[in-house]
Amino acid sequence: QEPHHMPGEEAVEPYVPAPENAGATPFEGTEMWLAFGQTEGVSRIVDQTLDASVADPRTADIFAATDMVRLRRTLKEQFCYILGGGCVYTGRSMADAHDDIGLQASDFAILVEHLQAAMRDQGVPFRQQNRFLAKLAPMRPDTVTR
Numbered sequence: 278q279e280p281h282h283m284p285g286e287e288a289v290e291p292y293v294p295a296p297e298n299a300g301a302t303p304f305e306g307t308e309m310w311l312a313f314g315q316t317e318g319v320s321r322i323v324d325q326t327l328d329a330s331v332a333d334p335r336t337a338d339i340f341a342a343t344d345m346v347r348l349r350r351t352l353k354e355q356f357c358y359i360l361g362g363g364c365v366y367t368g369r370s371m372a373d374a375h376d377d378i379g380l381q382a383s384d385f386a387i388l389v390e391h392l393q394a395a396m397r398d399q400g401v402p403f404r405q406q407n408r409f410l411a412k413l414a415p416m417r418p419d420t421v422t423r
């Protein structure tokens with residue numbers, strides 16, 4: 278497995294892949310992974326969240342220069358890893374991935390809005406939605422830089 282980028286993706290500056298880059302430790306057991314609908318469910322949730330964020334006039338510009346092939350892949354890996362699906366996260370740390378894009382607190386709130394809608398549409402129970410959001414919340418200071 279090529280650590281930095283896959284075929285069809287743009288090259289990125291070299292970095293050291295590590296599980297810690299995912300920004301959270303995985304849930305134990307299979308409860309969360311099953312609640313999210315496993316590989317297919319997570320794939321739909323990530324795609325819907327990104328599609329909605331790209332289509333949202335409030336955040337569209339943020340994604341204009343982004344390699345969406347890579348972002349979909351790494352975000353699916355990260356969610357799978359955190360949800361206990363046993364994936365390896367091969368992407369960058371949250372600080373590295375977001376240090377050039379100048380996100381604001383409002384951008385974070387918008388992404389969470391779209392993620393909540395995607396989880397709801399996938400049928401993830403409210404309790405598991407909130408457990409997952411609680412894993413992502415501590416990453417906010419690493420992603421929001423202004």
Ligand code: HEM
Nearest residue numbers: 336339340343351352355368369374384385388413416420
């Ligand atoms: C907890 C919240 C977040 C998580 C878990 C997350 C996760 C990720 C991941 C896994 C990557 C790819 C890492 C890599 O390429 O190696 C990434 C990059 C990116 N994220 Fe986030 N992200 C979060 C918040 C946000 C928000 C709020 C926005 C904007 C609304 C955003 C926009 C982007 C963009 C544009 C990139 C690509 C940066 C580039 O082209 O280098 N992210 N994020």
